[in-house]
Amino acid sequence: MIEREKIEKFYSCISGAKKVVLFGHVNPDGDSIGSLSGMYDFLANNGIEAERIVPGAYPGFLAFLDPEKKITVYNDEKEKALSAVKEADLMVCLDFNSFSRIDEIGEAASRSAAVKILIDHHLFPDKSFDLTISDTEVSSTCELVYIVIEELLKLYPAAPLSLAGETALYTGIMTDTNNFANSVRPDTFRIASLLMEHGVDKTAVQQFVFGGFSEERMRLMGYMLYENMRVVPELKASVMVLDKATKERFGFKTGDSEGFVNLGLNIAGVDVAALFTEDDNFLRVSLRSKGDFSVNSLAKEFFNGGGHKNASGGRVYMPVSEIAEYYFDAVRKYRHTI
Numbered sequence: 514m515i516e517r518e519k520i521e522k523f524y525s526c527i528s529g530a531k532k533v534v535l536f537g538h539v540n541p542d543g544d545s546i547g548s549l550s551g552m553y554d555f556l557a558n559n560g561i562e563a564e565r566i567v568p569g570a571y572p573g574f575l576a577f578l579d580p581e582k583k584i585t586v587y588n589d590e591k592e593k594a595l596s597a598v599k600e601a602d603l604m605v606c607l608d609f610n611s612f613s614r615i616d617e618i619g620e621a622a623s624r625s626a627a628v629k630i631l632i633d634h635h636l637f638p639d640k641s642f643d644l645t646i647s648d649t650e651v652s653s654t655c656e657l658v659y660i661v662i663e664e665l666l667k668l669y670p671a672a673p674l675s676l677a678g679e680t681a682l683y684t685g686i687m688t689d690t691n692n693f694a695n696s697v698r699p700d701t702f703r704i705a706s707l708l709m710e711h712g713v714d715k716t717a718v719q720q721f722v723f724g725g726f727s728e729e730r731m732r733l734m735g736y737m738l739y740e741n742m743r744v745v746p747e748l749k750a751s752v753m754v755l756d757k758a759t760k761e762r763f764g765f766k767t768g769d770s771e772g773f774v775n776l777g778l779n780i781a782g783v784d785v786a787a788l789f790t791e792d793d794n795f796l797r798v799s800l801r802s803k804g805d806f807s808v809n810s811l812a813k814e815f816f817n818g819g820g821h822k823n824a825s826g827g828r829v830y831m832p833v834s835e836i837a838e839y840y841f842d843a844v845r846k847y848r849h850t851i
């Protein structure tokens with residue numbers, strides 16, 4: 514439940530705003546693009562223009578949430594993004610908990626005098642925001658955005674979401690829960706059900722997200738499962754390492770490895786799984802767990818990251834050939850210290 518004062522403050526912030534910027538996170542996923550597009554739709558319906566900015570490209574399967582290609586990708590359009598940040602009098606961060614998580618553009622944003630709002634479901638929200646709407650119990654930021662709007666509409670005569678915005682929020686709820694498998698609570702289904710009743714085409718979203726894979730991605734997935742994944746039963750741990758050579762071999766595109774990390778967790782007896790992806794000068798870390806195993810603690814202690822108890826990420830700087838052993842070592846240490 515969001516306190517009434519927060520909804521009132523949110524309403525007064527958006528009502529007084531002339532130039533709004535909505536920020537999404539690095540490696541935008543369905544919850545990121547969904548919450549950006551849902552909030553964008555709501556603001557637009559109420560006559561409030563907003564610019565959506567993400568640090569880097571989002572995967573192609575989410576393009577249906579940005580049909581006019583109006584989301585600004587900082588890496589591609591730095592000038593445009595920076596000038597939007599300069600002019601903004603209101604900034605809303607969605608689905609991440611600190612400006613430090615959005616790299617260069619975050620530095621510019623945090624220096625701005627604009628009013629800053631956080632709407633997020635990650636642990637440990639940064640304390641510097643003027644308004645923080647943070648709830649780690651919700652399935653996704655999209656669920657939280659829906660609740661904010663729902664509560665706001667009980668208090669004020671604002672225009673509701675349109676179908677495009679509702680479709681965006683449904684998409685984020687669906688993807689962040691791994692198709693309604695993880696982190697769902699009764700309210701998640703209540704909201705998903707309302708969104709369907711309002712006309713969201715569940716089958717179409719399913720098709721966009723899980724039915725539009727390239728042949729290369731399917732073959733990469735097969736390769737990762739068959740030849741690359743390692744399982745250590747004594748540690749109840751599995752790992753996949755996607756190095757540059759493998760990316761090249763399978764014509765890797767942003768988003769192609771989406772969901773891979775969950776596959777390792779489907780093995781009986783495994784309660785922690787990792788995917789490491791070699792980037793230009795670092796390794797991207799993706800961690801998932803079941804039950805009491807906290808990958809948030811693991812990510813904080815060993816992988817320069819964080820996230821949620823059962824889904825976290827981070828970055829490490831080491832040769833790709835060493836990462837699997839480093840990870841198994843980290844799991845070993847974690848199991849001995851809890």
Ligand code: 5GP
Nearest residue numbers: 799800817818819820821824825826827828
């Ligand atoms: P994913 O594995 O899907 O990339 O990330 C899983 C979760 O971990 C997401 O909720 C994401 O926000 C969080 N996460 C990913 N990378 C980082 C990171 O570098 N630092 C922190 N603090 N969280 C991260």
Ligand code: MN
Nearest residue numbers: 544608654689
């Ligand atoms: Mn999320």
